[in-house]
Amino acid sequence: MKPRHKRTLIVIAVLIAIGVAALLILNALNSNIALYVTPSEVAAGKAPQGQAFRIGGMVRDGSLKRDGLTVRFVITDLVKDIPVAYTGILPDLFKEGKGAVIQGRMNASGEFIASEVLAKHDENYMPPEAKHALEQAQKNGSNDGTNDRTNKGSNK
Amino acid sequence: MIPEFGHYALVLALCIAIIQGVLPLLGAHFGRRDWLVLARPAAQTVFLLLAIAFGILAWSFYVNDFSVLYVAEHSNSQLPVIYRLGAVWGGHEGSLLLWIFLLATWTILVSQLSKALDDFMVARVIGVLGLVTSGLLLFVLTTSNPFERLLPAAQDGRSLNPLLQDPGLVFHPPMLYMGYVGFSVAFAFAIASLLSGRLDAAWARWSRPWTTAAWVFLTLGIALGSWWAYYELGWGGWWFWDPVENASFIPWLVGTALLHSLAVTEKRGGFKSWTVLLAITAFSLSLLGTFLVRSGVLTSVHAFATDPRRGIFILIFLSLVVGSSLALYAWRAPKSSMGGKFSLSSRETFILLGNVFLVVSAGSVLLGTLYPLLIDALHLGKISVGPPYFNSVFVPIMVPLLVLMGVGPWTNWKQSNLLAIIKHLWLAGLVAVLAGIAIPLIMGQFTWLAGMGFMLAFWVIASGCMQVARQAKAGKPTRSFIGMQVAHLGIAVFVIGITMVGAYQEEKDVRMAAGDTVSVGGYQIQLQSVNNALGPNYRAMRGTFVLSKNGSNQISLYPEKRNYFSSTMPMTEAAIDAGLTRDIYVSLGEELGDQSWAVRVYYKPFVDWIWGGCLLMALGGVLAMSDKRYRLKLKSKFS
Numbered sequence: 148m149k150p151r152h153k154r155t156l157i158v159i160a161v162l163i164a165i166g167v168a169a170l171l172i173l174n175a176l177n178s179n180i181a182l183y184v185t186p187s188e189v190a191a192g193k194a195p196q197g198q199a200f201r202i203g204g205m206v207r208d209g210s211l212k213r214d215g216l217t218v219r220f221v222i223t224d225l226v227k228d229i230p231v232a233y234t235g236i237l238p239d240l241f242k243e244g245k246g247a248v249i250q251g252r253m254n255a256s257g258e259f260i261a262s263e264v265l266a267k268h269d270e271n272y273m274p275p276e277a278k279h280a281l282e283q284a285q286k287n288g289s290n291d292g293t294n295d296r297t298n299k300g301s302n303k
Numbered sequence: 304m305i306p307e308f309g310h311y312a313l314v315l316a317l318c319i320a321i322i323q324g325v326l327p328l329l330g331a332h333f334g335r336r337d338w339l340v341l342a343r344p345a346a347q348t349v350f351l352l353l354a355i356a357f358g359i360l361a362w363s364f365y366v367n368d369f370s371v372l373y374v375a376e377h378s379n380s381q382l383p384v385i386y387r388l389g390a391v392w393g394g395h396e397g398s399l400l401l402w403i404f405l406l407a408t409w410t411i412l413v414s415q416l417s418k419a420l421d422d423f424m425v426a427r428v429i430g431v432l433g434l435v436t437s438g439l440l441l442f443v444l445t446t447s448n449p450f451e452r453l454l455p456a457a458q459d460g461r462s463l464n465p466l467l468q469d470p471g472l473v474f475h476p477p478m479l480y481m482g483y484v485g486f487s488v489a490f491a492f493a494i495a496s497l498l499s500g501r502l503d504a505a506w507a508r509w510s511r512p513w514t515t516a517a518w519v520f521l522t523l524g525i526a527l528g529s530w531w532a533y534y535e536l537g538w539g540g541w542w543f544w545d546p547v548e549n550a551s552f553i554p555w556l557v558g559t560a561l562l563h564s565l566a567v568t569e570k571r572g573g574f575k576s577w578t579v580l581l582a583i584t585a586f587s588l589s590l591l592g593t594f595l596v597r598s599g600v601l602t603s604v605h606a607f608a609t610d611p612r613r614g615i616f617i618l619i620f621l622s623l624v625v626g627s628s629l630a631l632y633a634w635r636a637p638k639s640s641m642g643g644k645f646s647l648s649s650r651e652t653f654i655l656l657g658n659v660f661l662v663v664s665a666g667s668v669l670l671g672t673l674y675p676l677l678i679d680a681l682h683l684g685k686i687s688v689g690p691p692y693f694n695s696v697f698v699p700i701m702v703p704l705l706v707l708m709g710v711g712p713w714t715n716w717k718q719s720n721l722l723a724i725i726k727h728l729w730l731a732g733l734v735a736v737l738a739g740i741a742i743p744l745i746m747g748q749f750t751w752l753a754g755m756g757f758m759l760a761f762w763v764i765a766s767g768c769m770q771v772a773r774q775a776k777a778g779k780p781t782r783s784f785i786g787m788q789v790a791h792l793g794i795a796v797f798v799i800g801i802t803m804v805g806a807y808q809e810e811k812d813v814r815m816a817a818g819d820t821v822s823v824g825g826y827q828i829q830l831q832s833v834n835n836a837l838g839p840n841y842r843a844m845r846g847t848f849v850l851s852k853n854g855s856n857q858i859s860l861y862p863e864k865r866n867y868f869s870s871t872m873p874m875t876e877a878a879i880d881a882g883l884t885r886d887i888y889v890s891l892g893e894e895l896g897d898q899s900w901a902v903r904v905y906y907k908p909f910v911d912w913i914w915g916g917c918l919l920m921a922l923g924g925v926l927a928m929s930d931k932r933y934r935l936k937l938k939s940k941f942s
Contacts, residue, residue, distance in 0.1 A: 153646065153647045156647060157647065160656065164656075165659070168663045168696070172671075172696050175695040176674070176688070178691075179688065179691040179692035180686045180687070180689075181689060183685035213895055213896065216812055216813070216901055236901045236903050239873045239875055
């Protein structure tokens with residue numbers, strides 16, 4: 148083989164490797180992205196159907212109920228409420244009245260079945276998605292005015 | 304008064320660092336010896352000043368000086384002394400000071416250990432490092448001064464995040480930063496060579512041990528972080544593909560590519576441009592990692608600090624570094640990129656292919672990490688890219704890399720008979736296939752993924768054993784050779800660990816009351832009681848579990864749920880019975896009422912092999928670094 152041909156072969160091999168990687172990446176990106184959705188958007192039916200997604204918001208005070216290892220609570224952006232069920236051990240920082248991000252899917256009866264409740268490292272830290280959901284709701288929402296916003300102040 | 308001295312030392316360090324960054328480079332350019340001899344004394348002064356500043360910050364923590372804002376925010380008087388010292392780098396300002404202090408440490412090491420290098424080269428290397436130091440010092444002084452006062456002083460500090468009160472935290476950041484920052488030396492050598500136009504084998508031989516040293520630290524730093532997450536976060540995972548983890552892993556992948564590419568440049572004078580580009584990339588990615596972690600742009604569990612000014616400063620600094628070095632690269636990089644001629648079946652080709660796989664995998668991780676930020680920045684919505692993406696992209700790229708790893712070391716430089724090698728390796732192939740079939744069957748369940756994992760790991764091990772046998776016949780092996788074998792063995796051990804854990808771990812979340820037993824992986828775990836316990840700065844609920852295997856070998860485990868006095872945040876402290884072939888992991892969840900508790904138990908086969916593999920990789924790096932030829936070259940003159 149001439150050196151020129153060898154070089155061409157190497158270049159082709161490299162291009163094939165990169166091409167395969169690009170295919171893998173695109174394929175994986177397509178099927179493994181979870182969209183963030185706010186509770187109001189879920190209530191308006193804008194949540195992806197039959198696909199896992201994430202909800203950011205606040206855990207409504209007094210909504211937490213235990214049944215063995217299954218926990219039910221309500222995630223809210225202070226305008227719309229979404230009931231959530233989760234089976235397993237909640238992260239240390241999960242608390243009523245605090246921000247949380249959960250991943251899962253809606254079931255037929257309109258309950259969000261969480262597969263993952265995200266833990267945050269710091270008690271003073273508000274997940275940006277939860278904050279975003281509250282701000283969105285405040286901007287667009289028809290303020291029912293029934294919700295206490297006292298918790299929000301502490302989260303900057 | 305003392306903290307003001309620290310601040311003053313930082314300002315002085317900035318002034319001297321600017322001298323260190325400017326005069327030696329100009330001196331080297333214009334041939335003015337009186338300017339370039341300033342490099343070493345300037346670097347020494349900067350190091351001294353930064354050591355003073357760092358020492359003063361540590362002192363402020365030691366004496367609980369809560370009139371210093373940073374101390375008040377990250378420590379408190381009940382904190383044990385060891386964690387008070389660890390708290391020095393527990394927050395943003397302190398960790399940046401650590402970053403710069405370590406940069407000065409690398410600089411001083413280079414200046415001391417490069418006596419044989421010619422003055423112009425030394426001046427340029429120290430000069431480039433000086434510029435980086437000044438940029439970061441400017442950043443600290445303008446946006447993140449650790450010595451800022453809090454007046455009136457706080458009664459007591461806010462305390463360190465309980466998660467960080469752990470021996471792992473005391474060592475993880477310095478190790479990781481030593482690695483990150485260490486790539487600055489490889490970067491400085493690359494830039495200095497571009498400036499002087501002397502990109503030769505001698506340059507590669509000089510930067511190789513430094514790059515290896517940085518890589519060793521980074522390997523250990525990442526492994527420590529992973530181990531810490533495993534036992535401290537109470538989640539039982541060892542890698543989460545969290546953006547902050549990725550930020551350290553991407554430079555590692557590129558650094559690994561750089562190590563191998565440097566070998567070609569040193570031995571064969573080839574791949575020069577590629578090596579330089581990798582050196583620039585590795586350091587830029589280290590800076591990018593710092594930016595990602597420290598600017599708070601990430602939607603990440605690690606994002607403590609959020610201050611846009613800081614983000615913008617680092618972003619500007621990053622673009623300056625990347626932009627100017629790439630411009631210099633485009634201008635000065637040698638035109639013939641492949642260097643010496645080599646055949647398609649040569650070691651060069653194998654290293655090149657390995658490099659491609661490493662760089663492509665780094666690119667795919669980078670893409671997955673930045674993609675959500677990009678989408679968010681373009682207002683296309685908020686998304687998260689989770690572990691499934693990384694697993695489904697990263698793992699397939701690593702498969703051919705491991706196959707290459709078994710063949711590559713057999714090849715000769717320039718030209719070798721690939722057919723003969725493949726014929727020779729049939730035994731290794733047989734061992735690999737047998738292991739890939741037998742081990743999953745022994746473990747009780749065959750899956751293709753597990754089979755492939757064991758096959759690849761044993762392919763690397765068997766091929767390595769045969770290489771060692773061949774070398775033993777040929778004569779005394781060099782430290783470099785042993786280092787390579789140990790590091791590659793480390794990869795295989797690591798792969799065995801992740802395959803075992805991935806395929807055969809068992810996890811159970813259960814509700815338990817005193818007297819209940821749960822079984823996992825052939826072990827029985829009985830909850831005996833949950834009692835109150837008191838620590839130095841926390842109160843805890845402590846469970847007493849008894850672990851046994853069919854009634855024998857009873858071991859007690861004490862997982863805790865802690866409440867630190869200075870924080871309202873509860874903390875799960877897992878209890879682990881570690882072993883060579885398995886860990887049993889128990890953590891205590893919430894109380895569920897009627898005296899029962901949520902409990903998570905894991906059976907994790909071979910999980911410690913993951914970190915054992917990393918230790919072997921690091922050990923391999925140390926062995927390779929200590930090879931005789933680097934010491935000899937230190938004595939002989941750089942030519």
